[in-house]
Amino acid sequence: MSNVSIAKGSCLCGAVSISTTSMSEDVTACHCSMCRKWGGGPLLVVECESGVSFSGEENIGLYQSSQWAERGFCKQCGSHLFYKLKQNNQYFMPVGLFDSCEGLVFDHQVFIDEKPKYYCFANETKNLTGAEVFAQFAPPE
Template structure:
């Protein structure tokens, strides 16, 4: 089975849509404080690389949430559309935005050192601290 697949999705109201050429089937959970504040819980995303097409540009808002990343959202319904690294332009798309895919697997968690104690996933995953996640982002950018 391939590690990636194409995917399509749309926001809650349908005014924006997204098409990704290579959605990673290994879903990641981010427990950093910003993601938890943005989503109300952990952010569950698929890495989608840079080959991402968004439609409905009149309804897409972008918020620069740090020196290295920005977050996209639908200005009509508030749906989260993406987390994008500024330098590499790599997209991470919330899996709930995309059409259901039975091949997705929760494979890793990042910022595990910031995860609150009141929840835990049952899946066995590769767990990275914030420092380890940043090191991985840098390594991935260097290999492109």
């Protein structure tokens, strides 16, 4: 994973600000049914490991979307802030939250087997099925 120096961003209303020094330059699209239901389409994220800090934390709402992950959102404007793996505090943050997208490359799609036929991306990407994603990230049961 390549890193940018410091990435900063915020939710739509500015009640929550984000800063990270561990933002990947790789953009991933998630096509799982939960992400599509959460945002109305694929979720475009960058991995930020655990090195994320927030200001305005009192405005962050949490939704436990599975046994191993939670989703954060701004309680004021509803902006999606993160998908976080609870086991290691690994953040996947919507790329649109960040002030700069310079140097970012869209190069992964996950849950490609759940992608509906009504849209597609033209980029050549690495594609993983849901089973392949779970094999990489889900903790053993």
